[in-house]
Amino acid sequence: QVQLVESGGGVVQAGNSLRLSCAASGGTFSRLVMGWFRQNPGKEREFVAAISRGGGMTTYTDSGQGRFTISRDNAQNMVYLQMNSLKPEDTAVYYCAGVLRMTLPTQRTEYDYWGQGTQVTVPS
DSSP states (O other): OOEEEEEOOEEOOTTOOEEEEEEEESSOGGGOEEEEEEEOTTSOOEEEEEEOTTSSOEEEOTTTTTTEEEEEETTTTEEEEEEOSOOGGGOEEEEEEEEOSSSOOOSGGGOOEEOOOEEEEOOO
């Protein structure tokens, strides 16, 4: 069973940057496609970014394109989300997710493993 633990959230001023980390254990990390999602109370959990097993392919939501960068270190079983030029609308709980497959899924229901989330707050 794969366990995922996010870290790196916090309060950051608009325009600044934050890097989220996700540590994986309990499985073969390099076989997992990894993604980041975010959620606010009363709203659906939405896709942010995903990265292929080897790290060579990535995909982003439109709002994150050009501001966010997903990366991974398979030797350390880590995945990261670098977030630049943060906006108040980026405020959410951010979740790390993983799935054993070849494609880059963007739907919440396509992922099998989830972390507990880390809060990111960008005051307006």
